[in-house]
Amino acid sequence: MTTVKTDQKKVPKENTEGISPKVISELSKEINNMLSYAIYNGIIINTQINNLIQNSSVDDLINAHNLLSKNIAPATPKSIEFTKKLRSSESGKSIFNKLPLVRNLILLALLFLILFIITGLSPKVNNHSLDEGIMNNNGFSLLLNLTFLSSISGLGVLFFLLKKVSDSIKNTTLVAEESISYIAQITLGIIAGLIMSEIISFYSTDPKNIDLFSKSILALIGGFSSDAIFSVLQGIIDRIKSIFTSPIIK
Known part of the structure; x- marks a missing residue:
């Protein structure tokens, strides 16, 4: 893992070409959060999302993200993440x-x-x-x-x-x-x-x-x-x- 980081520092041009690994990781995280939210709240999910996630290509992940965003509306990935942080913060708090x-x-x-x-x-x-x-x-x-x-x-x-x-x-x-x-x-x-x-x-x-x-x-x-x-x-x-x-x- 350390060699990958040093390579990215030496060759910064690679980060500007295409989608960076950080953005792909964030995309996957939002997809998982939306899936968890939909399952927890009994929201009907498009079954096509399963095949898109398994392929794990960037295009498929973006399509899966778009479909899930429509399924969970009016909620958004940002609002789900914010609510998740509120629930995960100290449980003893009111x-x-x-x-x-x-x-x-x-x-x-x-x-x-x-x-x-x-x-x-x-x-x-x-x-x-x-x-x-x-x-x-x-x-x-x-x-x-x-x-x-x-x-x-x-x-x-x-x-x-x-x-x-x-x-x-x-x-x-x-x-x-x-x-x-x-x-x-x-x-x-x-x-x-x-x-x-x-x-x-x-x-x-x-x-x-x-x-x-x-x-x-x-x-x-x-x-x-x-x-x-x-x-x-x-x-x-x-x-x-x-x-x-x-x-x-x-």
Whole structure:
């Protein structure tokens, strides 16, 4: 084995021609993981895979990998490997220690719930103060009202994310990178909730109809559907850009 490694170091060009042994080993590992996952979960496997694996040629391994990827969808080799690492880590640990993402989302949900209760108990948060909005309110009262609406938006986005994470764990589609994207989604959810409750409702035809209930609902919807709001705003921007960037027809 040592002679093979030294030869590869002396002749690096061989690694650039064709598929390296490391990639083939990784391919075989993913095939075994997908087979194990399919068998464990009772997923029907294409019988053609057996012949492809036995031949062990690169083309056959790639075809077997493609077939298995279709069989185990929506799970992926990456998500299966991540779930396997979670299960193989210290068995004495609880799910909260094995998966910090779930723990952090639950703690954030409790934090927003506490903020919602505290600000909701304040006499400065009421129908009148919310009707004033950011344009007519000021000082500590404005801070409490914005915190109240932000906490509702946070609860909305965390309600969505916790459901999404639970489904990902159930379907074995969770990957490590999602923990990073969820931070951005929480921030977008809070911003979307404030946009829905303060900016969009500000342009309502009858401001007297904007009360504690409707603004809270708008903040909750904004947090829960931040992706949809972003898509709507992006679509509006794209249409405006197309007006100014469209070619002039002579």
